[in-house]
Amino acid sequence: MKKLLAMLLALVLALGMLSGCGDGKTTSDEGTDKKNEAGSDAGGSDEGGQDTDASKDADTEAGGEGRNSVSKIAVLLPGSITDESWNQTAYEGLQQIETMGDFQTNYTENVGSNDMEAVFRSYCEEGYDFVIGHGAQYGDACCRVAEDYPDVNFFITGNAPEDIPAEELPGNIMFADYRECEGAYVCGVVAALMTKSNKVGYVGGGNNTTQQSDKNAFIEGVASVSSDIEVKTVITGTFDDSALGKETAIAMIEDGVDVILQTCDHTGLGVLEACSEKGVYCLGYTTDQSGLVKEGLCLTSMLIDIPFMISSQIDLIKAGGYGGQSFPGLHDGVVSMSGYSSEVPAEVQQQVDEVVEKIKSGELVITPNYSEN
Amino acid sequence: MEGATLFNTVFLTALFSSGVRQSVPLIFGSVGDCVSEKSGVMGISLEGEMLFGAFFSYFFALQSGSLWFGVLMGAAAGMVSSMLVAAWSVWLRQDQSIIGIMFNIFAAGFTNFLNRMIFGTSNANISIETFQPIPLPLLSKIPVVGEIFFHQNILTYLAVLLAVLTFLVMRKMKLGLQIAAVGENPKAAQACGISVYRYRILCYLFCGCMAGIAGASLTLGTVGTFTEAISAGRGFICLAIVILARWNPLIAVAAGFGFGSIQALQIRLQVQGSALPYQFFVALPYLITVLVLVLAGHNIRAPRELGVPFERESR
Numbered sequence A: 001m002k003k004l005l006a007m008l009l010a011l012v013l014a015l016g017m018l019s020g021c022g023d024g025k026t027t028s029d030e031g032t033d034k035k036n037e038a039g040s041d042a043g044g045s046d047e048g049g050q051d052t053d054a055s056k057d058a059d060t061e062a063g064g065e066g067r068n069s070v071s072k073i074a075v076l077l078p079g080s081i082t083d084e085s086w087n088q089t090a091y092e093g094l095q096q097i098e099t100m101g102d103f104q105t106n107y108t109e110n111v112g113s114n115d116m117e118a119v120f121r122s123y124c125e126e127g128y129d130f131v132i133g134h135g136a137q138y139g140d141a142c143c144r145v146a147e148d149y150p151d152v153n154f155f156i157t158g159n160a161p162e163d164i165p166a167e168e169l170p171g172n173i174m175f176a177d178y179r180e181c182e183g184a185y186v187c188g189v190v191a192a193l194m195t196k197s198n199k200v201g202y203v204g205g206g207n208n209t210t211q212q213s214d215k216n217a218f219i220e221g222v223a224s225v226s227s228d229i230e231v232k233t234v235i236t237g238t239f240d241d242s243a244l245g246k247e248t249a250i251a252m253i254e255d256g257v258d259v260i261l262q263t264c265d266h267t268g269l270g271v272l273e274a275c276s277e278k279g280v281y282c283l284g285y286t287t288d289q290s291g292l293v294k295e296g297l298c299l300t301s302m303l304i305d306i307p308f309m310i311s312s313q314i315d316l317i318k319a320g321g322y323g324g325q326s327f328p329g330l331h332d333g334v335v336s337m338s339g340y341s342s343e344v345p346a347e348v349q350q351q352v353d354e355v356v357e358k359i360k361s362g363e364l365v366i367t368p369n370y371s372e373n
Numbered sequence B: 001m002e003g004a005t006l007f008n009t010v011f012l013t014a015l016f017s018s019g020v021r022q023s024v025p026l027i028f029g030s031v032g033d034c035v036s037e038k039s040g041v042m043g044i045s046l047e048g049e050m051l052f053g054a055f056f057s058y059f060f061a062l063q064s065g066s067l068w069f070g071v072l073m074g075a076a077a078g079m080v081s082s083m084l085v086a087a088w089s090v091w092l093r094q095d096q097s098i099i100g101i102m103f104n105i106f107a108a109g110f111t112n113f114l115n116r117m118i119f120g121t122s123n124a125n126i127s128i129e130t131f132q133p134i135p136l137p138l139l140s141k142i143p144v145v146g147e148i149f150f151h152q153n154i155l156t157y158l159a160v161l162l163a164v165l166t167f168l169v170m171r172k173m174k175l176g177l178q179i180a181a182v183g184e185n186p187k188a189a190q191a192c193g194i195s196v197y198r199y200r201i202l203c204y205l206f207c208g209c210m211a212g213i214a215g216a217s218l219t220l221g222t223v224g225t226f227t228e229a230i231s232a233g234r235g236f237i238c239l240a241i242v243i244l245a246r247w248n249p250l251i252a253v254a255a256g257f258g259f260g261s262i263q264a265l266q267i268r269l270q271v272q273g274s275a276l277p278y279q280f281f282v283a284l285p286y287l288i289t290v291l292v293l294v295l296a297g298h299n300i301r302a303p304r305e306l307g308v309p310f311e312r313e314s315r
Helices: A001-021 A026-041 A045-054 A086-100 A113-125 A136-146 A182-193 A211-225 A242-254 A265-278 A306-311 A315-317 A344-359 B007-039 B048-062 B067-091 B096-119 B145-149 B154-172 B174-184 B186-191 B194-221 B234-244 B247-271 B278-296
Strands: A070-078 A104-106 A131-135 A153-156 A173-176 A198-203 A230-236 A260-264 A279-284 A298-304 A324-326 A335-339
Touching: A001 A298, A026 A070, A070 A086, A070 A113, A086 A104, A086 A306, A086 B154, A113 A131, A131 A136, A131 A315, A131 B194, A136 A153, A136 A173, A153 B007, A182 A198, A182 A211, A182 A260, A182 A298, A182 A324, A182 A335, A182 A344, A198 A211, A198 A265, A211 A230, A211 A324, A230 A242, A230 B247, A242 A260, A242 A265, A242 A335, A242 B194, A242 B247, A260 A265, A265 A279, A265 B194, A306 A315, B007 B048, B007 B145, B007 B154, B007 B174, B007 B194, B007 B234, B007 B247, B048 B067, B048 B096, B048 B194, B067 B096, B067 B194, B154 B174, B154 B194, B174 B186, B174 B194, B186 B194, B234 B247, B234 B278, B247 B278
Parallel strands: A070 A104, A070 A131, A131 A153, A153 A173, A173 A324, A198 A230, A198 A260, A260 A279, A279 A298
Antiparallel strands: A298 A335
């Protein structure tokens, strides 16, 4: 009896897990359905129709005849769409696209390195004409696939593979090496202008190129204002431990730090809590975080608009000649700064705005620096 | 930033004060686990129960406006969730490690689900006032030591108080002896008329209750809000602390304080700036835990029937 009960309980749990997986929109079975669908309306009669009116202003390349129209869009995601961060923003981008017109969209979650190429290919075979790999890690697989499907547009939300020379990259892939570090640089300038103790802090989450370039750009931004200001940096090694984040910020504050930038999601929330409690300035990350701390303490936030970065690709495709490398940042609105808090004096705002303008105009170029120390 | 200026009184006070704050969830968790392991049930699922405690204490504190009600409900949530594990591993005699790991995965997913269902994706906006430090009369006036140990929030004092009480029960009372008998030799205990199942389940519920308070100390004592996966591996550290403390709640307090202090130290060393890669500092507390276990662990003896399911009808 007890064994039976145990088995039943185990079964219930196992079923729960299965149904959890089922939430993901795309499974391989569904994929085959889509294939049939694609087969029935294949022939591309409507594609051809769009082609003629779009070709008026398009300078189409050789082999890229059908490339300036989009109807079916697919995204490959490294994680799940509810992570409140990287993957969720891509999903939001996809939703934005859906509101922009009559598009058929699809996505696959948790695409790991061993099935990247297969998923890319199956979408291409199913007649998707715009396929997005969400993250630099999809670059290699995409390059291998893209040459076989010259009529399909590809978009990688990251930098191009470093081992392939730029001129050998397939022409139908767009790489968006977005410049989060520009925002971090501006934060550095704000922090340097606002510190009274000449000590500012940076709390990072872990070891990846974005985090490292954020940290280095922040230090650079501070140094651009004054060489007397010390930057204290702590990498917590976790994006989830808000309690540790709080203790980290307290340690910094006790050391005399009076402005802190954090770029570490949940751990960062603890940092904000400490700043709020101790009345220390902080800088927000990815979204406007001024509501999370006491009035005025969040000087400004660096905003990163991944949904926009993805949805804006549709217009680029329609403009024709899609492909290559882009470096969206402050200039393109992918990175932006939120409004200033009331604590930031007008002359500081003006100085910071000037820096932002300089970066936008290209007068000041922030190159991502991926070194660890 | 040289050593001479680094290790001054102000620095040390701040360091150990942070160490005490960070040790609170560890003390609750490991004291609970001391008892349940003494009775023969491993607290692998501590991590998950901590998450339940953290979520529900925050939720109820927010709803009721009372921090104490939150702590109470956190303890209850930890206890209720541990019933599942207790029933499974004691009554149904399944492998405790597997049940524990499964429960942890379930807890992580389920608390995330509840969090999103109730608060949506951005609950960080909804933060509550945490327990504030209460300086103990007289004791807090002692230089340095007073500032470190007697200028903490009430949960810290509660943690130490419960540890002392647990120690007394386990060492000085018949009940403690009976619990130990259940963990050492359940058959003999049963022959003496002790219900092994009941003792093990109750001990495990106590452990779950403590884990729940540990979770509450994170949300209501430190952060003021619930963030997903907030326990961040503390439940597992508790397991190491219990072994290190040789199932003695008082030593567990000291070990928890040691771990918290090393964690506080590694942050401060990073703040001071160093040429070493950050991974070294992040790993430091765990590295030292392993080292201490290796160096001081040569004659550690676990309760004999720890992790072994007891079958009433067995011979």
